[in-house]
Amino acid sequence: MTVAVVGCGVIGRSWIRVFTRAGYPVRVFDVSPRAVEQALAWHAEAAARDGRGGTVPQGASTLAEALGGATWVQESGPETLPAKQALYAELDQGAPPEAILASSTSTLDMTEIARGLRGAGRCVVAHPVNPPHVVPAVDLLGGVATEPEVLARATDFLRAVGQTPVVLRRYVPGFLLNRMQAALVREAISLLDAGVADADAIDAVIRDGLGLRWALMGPFGVANTNADGGVREYFTRYGASFRWLMDDLGGTPSFDAATIERIGAGVDAMYPGVSHEDLRAWRDRMVERITTLKADDRP
Ligand SMILES: NC(=O)c1ccc[n+]([C@@H]2O[C@H](COP(=O)([O-])OP(=O)(O)OC[C@H]3O[C@@H](n4cnc5c(N)ncnc54)[C@H](O)[C@@H]3O)[C@@H](O)[C@H]2O)c1
Missing domain, CATH: 3.40.50.720 (NAD(P)-binding Rossmann-like Domain)
Structure with a gap:
């Protein structure tokens, strides 16, 4: 080859x-x-x-x-x-x-x-x-x-x-990855725009919350471990709550200059004094370490 x-x-x-x-x-x-x-x-x-x-x-x-x-x-x-x-x-x-x-x-x-x-x-x-x-x-x-x-x-x-x-069995815009990402980014911006929380809080709920489990399992795998009876019990019990939340989610943001500036200021405050280059290198280093850990300890 x-x-x-x-x-x-x-x-x-x-x-x-x-x-x-x-x-x-x-x-x-x-x-x-x-x-x-x-x-x-x-x-x-x-x-x-x-x-x-x-x-x-x-x-x-x-x-x-x-x-x-x-x-x-x-x-x-x-x-x-x-x-x-x-x-x-x-x-x-x-x-x-x-x-x-x-x-x-x-x-x-x-x-x-x-x-x-x-x-x-x-x-x-x-x-x-x-x-x-x-x-x-x-x-x-x-x-x-x-x-x-x-x-x-x-x-x-x-x-x-x-x-x-x-x-993927067929083409959809964004394929799997960017489609899933867009669903989450849409809600993140909607929450920021509506003034519900600041950028750091919105990022923290992923970085120190959902994202920790998502490095190991996807949304279905996580749901499977969230109820003693597994994913069937979880979605049977909480399906109605999820539907209520899904109906309440925000729409497509405009990405106007004011919104982008609000996101920019929020991110600047998260990493004061750390260069963009150092941040990227740290991200890549940590992803490699997480990947190695996952390979070392499988369920
Ligand atoms: N940057 C990302 O985050 C990302 C992620 C996933 C996929 N992609 C995709 O990867 C592809 C490249 O993106 P990128 O970010 O590396 O862009 P880039 O601009 O950094 O690189 C594109 C390269 O293609 C070269 N090029 C232009 N015409 C060419 C030709 N006819 N033959 C050979 N080379 C030619 C350019 O000189 C340039 O070096 C795009 O299709 C993009 O959608 C990008």
């Missing part, structure tokens, strides 16, 4: 580390040679820091060079439908017939990206959480033309490189 990483900005460079530490040969292409240079330098630092070894990625000066012999192509170019369609036409033309063409797209439908391509059957969305070398979940789905065998191979490959593919 050889991997081609096409587009190596924030997401592409992190994917490089996923594939190299799993032992795969990786070739990296970007329309900007400077982006390739920066991604390879970023990768060298990340590999030195995590100490997990792996292969050394190679830069490619043309797309054809990156695609030669590839069995997995991870596309992480710009997020517009015309850009993805143009890039996919090139990938389908240049990649070996057995290669799977996986897109990191956050929002787009593979049915549209791959429409009319001869190799539409081998195209999948593999949408990561940022940054994928730290957070393993990947939304995985095809378009209408994607072959089931390709999805099965993609699932196996993503597992083999240490990610957690979550398979």
